[in-house]
Amino acid sequence: MLGLSTMTAAGLALSACGVEGQGGESATAEGFWDGKESNGRLTFANWPLYMDPDKPELKAFTEETGIKVDYDEAIQDNPSFFGKIQPMLAQSEPIGYDLMVLTNGIELNKLMELNYLAPLDHAKLPNFAEHAADIYKNTSYDPGNRYTIPYASGITGIAYNPEYVDREITSIKDLWDTAFKDKVGMFADPQELANFGLFYNGVKPADSTERDWIDAADALQEQRDKGLVRRYYSQDYIQPLSNGDIWMSMAWSGDIFQQNAEQGTNLQFVVPEEGATLWSDNMMIPFTAKNPVDALMLMDFFYDPEIAAGLTEYINYITPVPKSREVLRDKAAKASGEDKEWLERVIDSPLVYPTDEDYEKLHNYVPITSNNEEKFAPLFLSVSQS
Amino acid sequence: MAATQAGKRGRTGRFAPYALVLPGWVWLALFFVAPIASVVSMSLMTGSLGAGYSFTFEVGNYTRALGLYWEQILRSLLYGGLATLLCIAIGYPVAYWIAFKGGAYKTTYLLLVLLPFFVSFVLRTISWGFILSDNGVILGALKGLGVLPADFGVLNSATAVVFGLAYNFLPFMVLPIYAVLERMDHRVVEAAHDLYAGRVQAFVRVVLPMSLPGVFAGVIMVFIPTSADYVTATVLGGTGNTMIGKVIQTQYLVNNAYPLAAAITFVLMAVLLIGIFSYAKALGTEQVMEVQAR
Numbered sequence: 008m009l010g011l012s013t014m015t016a017a018g019l020a021l022s023a024c025g026v027e028g029q030g031g032e033s034a035t036a037e038g039f040w041d042g043k044e045s046n047g048r049l050t051f052a053n054w055p056l057y058m059d060p061d062k063p064e065l066k067a068f069t070e071e072t073g074i075k076v077d078y079d080e081a082i083q084d085n086p087s088f089f090g091k092i093q094p095m096l097a098q099s100e101p102i103g104y105d106l107m108v109l110t111n112g113i114e115l116n117k118l119m120e121l122n123y124l125a126p127l128d129h130a131k132l133p134n135f136a137e138h139a140a141d142i143y144k145n146t147s148y149d150p151g152n153r154y155t156i157p158y159a160s161g162i163t164g165i166a167y168n169p170e171y172v173d174r175e176i177t178s179i180k181d182l183w184d185t186a187f188k189d190k191v192g193m194f195a196d197p198q199e200l201a202n203f204g205l206f207y208n209g210v211k212p213a214d215s216t217e218r219d220w221i222d223a224a225d226a227l228q229e230q231r232d233k234g235l236v237r238r239y240y241s242q243d244y245i246q247p248l249s250n251g252d253i254w255m256s257m258a259w260s261g262d263i264f265q266q267n268a269e270q271g272t273n274l275q276f277v278v279p280e281e282g283a284t285l286w287s288d289n290m291m292i293p294f295t296a297k298n299p300v301d302a303l304m305l306m307d308f309f310y311d312p313e314i315a316a317g318l319t320e321y322i323n324y325i326t327p328v329p330k331s332r333e334v335l336r337d338k339a340a341k342a343s344g345e346d347k348e349w350l351e352r353v354i355d356s357p358l359v360y361p362t363d364e365d366y367e368k369l370h371n372y373v374p375i376t377s378n379n380e381e382k383f384a385p386l387f388l389s390v391s392q393s
Numbered sequence: 394m395a396a397t398q399a400g401k402r403g404r405t406g407r408f409a410p411y412a413l414v415l416p417g418w419v420w421l422a423l424f425f426v427a428p429i430a431s432v433v434s435m436s437l438m439t440g441s442l443g444a445g446y447s448f449t450f451e452v453g454n455y456t457r458a459l460g461l462y463w464e465q466i467l468r469s470l471l472y473g474g475l476a477t478l479l480c481i482a483i484g485y486p487v488a489y490w491i492a493f494k495g496g497a498y499k500t501t502y503l504l505l506v507l508l509p510f511f512v513s514f515v516l517r518t519i520s521w522g523f524i525l526s527d528n529g530v531i532l533g534a535l536k537g538l539g540v541l542p543a544d545f546g547v548l549n550s551a552t553a554v555v556f557g558l559a560y561n562f563l564p565f566m567v568l569p570i571y572a573v574l575e576r577m578d579h580r581v582v583e584a585a586h587d588l589y590a591g592r593v594q595a596f597v598r599v600v601l602p603m604s605l606p607g608v609f610a611g612v613i614m615v616f617i618p619t620s621a622d623y624v625t626a627t628v629l630g631g632t633g634n635t636m637i638g639k640v641i642q643t644q645y646l647v648n649n650a651y652p653l654a655a656a657i658t659f660v661l662m663a664v665l666l667i668g669i670f671s672y673a674k675a676l677g678t679e680q681v682m683e684v685q686a687r
Contacts, residue, residue, distance in 0.1 A: 087646050089649075090645070093442065121442075197647070238631045247522075381650075384648050388647075
């Protein structure tokens with residue numbers, strides 16, 4: 008429903024404005040920030056359940072800086088949010104948000120390519136410089152963090168339900184094992200799906216060529232033709248995995264942690280030996296933002312270890328601030344009962360704080376630009392949508 | 394003085410009918426003609442989101458749309474058609490029963506038919522996912538009793554999608570059929586009996602033909618949205634059950650391939666329109682007009 012109305016709107020907007028594609032001029036950090044000042048407020052578009060509903064982090068921010076934050080859970084998925092803001096950005100109009108969170112991937116690449124994002128002034132990001140782990144400082148999708156810094160990260164790996172699977176799952180190849188006929192869940196998203204096809208063939212997504220994509224699509228088609236795949240899921244794979252409709256699935260680390268913690272399930276999450284992907288949801292400022300200075304301040308505020316710790320305790324995704332673990336340890340030492348148990352669970356979980364071995368197996372995504380997108384996405388959509 | 398006033402009234406009178414249909418025309422222009430014009434013009438463009446789109450009269454979008462997605466289009470028509478037939482099979486007896494046997498409780502029964510509509514469409518479809526789950530309330534219990542083999546499943550199949558579609562659009566079939574049957578003069582049926590028609594004969598030769606306009610309206614109201622639906626197949630379908638609505642959504646929102654998406658949209662619309670008009674022709678246009686007049 009939502010999708011249909013969005014697309015009509017996008018179609019109308021496009022035809023109405025003669026369909027212009029280009030965005031702002033490629034601005035330098037200095038040029039963009041000239042004469043911009045804090046206005047004492049900002050609006051922040053984020054995903055649902057991506058912050059404690061009481062917003063303790065934002066309250067702390069307002070207390071410290073006096074800047075008021077309007078928080079809006081406006082983003083359900085990357086493509087439709089992109090579809091919503093693109094026509095406004097193409098007209099150089101404000102989109103109503105000063106700060107937004109998008110995952111690395113096709114949409115983010117397009118935003119950067121079209122110069123729709125404000126170049127970050129790193130002089131104003133001291134916490135980021137001091138506390139961000141190295142892997143988040145120079146990401147493949149945004150070298151040098153020119154436009155984005157991570158909000159939270161996660162792993163796309165394999166999850167399985169040991170109630171039905173009676174052996175340890177360690178490899179991507181297990182997803183192709185005919186013993187699990189009709190019991191495997193894969194992701195519908197072309198990029199996520201492609202990564203697993205590439206890993207299956209022993210190729211690192213970030214180094215992959217067009218030839219590799221075709222081979223990966225073939226491998227995935229073979230998996231489908233053998234009748235292994237029950238469904239290509241957009242995001243609702245957790246319930247079927249918990250109740251046994253599927254026995255194993257591509258999965259996001261944070262989902263599995265939350266399901267086990269809240270529903271008492273015993274789902275296992277694996278970073279397969281061939282590799283898995285590390286994705287990040289990134290904070291960024293649209294170039295038409297009315298309050299970019301305030302947005303930049305809030306971005307940096309999330310890199311304060313205390314704040315990062317609070318956020319991690321609630322959302323259970325991977326924080327780019329390793330020091331937050333110490334903060335949580337101190338807190339756990341002082342806590343007791345259920346609180347202590349919960350904190351220890353978060354601190355000890357490799358899903359929230361991956362081990363060094365896990366990190367070594369984590370890879371970046373296939374770098375998609377508008378030049379190669381047309382060759383990439385249809386290959387994998389024809390696997391999941393035919 | 395009086396004459397001028399009369400003249401004035403006459404002039405206003407001449408324009409009054411046009412003024413009265415004006416809102417209808419504005420509505421049509423804004424919400425039908427404009428979107429369709431935008432879809433058609435978009436479907437003939439080339440370009441990308443980054444570089445912008447330009448009108449190049451690119452017919453290739455249509456050949457690509459048909460070449461790549463003919464299977465999903467046919468599948469959607471098939472699922473929509475099956476769901477429509479199911480709706481008639483289930484909905485007609487329901488409407489008949491309420492209209493003829495409902496007595497004083499007709500409104501209550503109609504309300505019961507509509508009751509599920511008070512819950513969001515997406516939510517209801519998702520709950521079918523729970524109900525039809527392999528180890529869920531129904532299949533789990535039947536498997537426990539040994540009635541079904543352990544690896545039996547319904548969810549994520551064409552069956553689940555077709556039943557889901559029929560379930561979601563059933564009231565759209567029941568209501569128009571009910572409306573026709575309810576207004577039918579019962580003395581006509583009595584007359585049939587007087588002329589030695591049995592119950593079956595009276596139904597086949599009198600009630601059924603008279604209720605066809607209702608069925609026709611129902612078919613249109615069920616077949617079009619079910620063929621274009623993308624929620625049900627997404628939630629209840631598995632591999633190989635993708636319907637064209639989902640493809641269009643993906644092309645628009647995931648791939649941002651606006652021209653191709655517009656071409657598929659228009660192809661689907663054309664196919665549906667041709668289907669509906671041939672159906673109307675086969676059934677007799679008079680009856681279509683009758684339905685529209687209601």
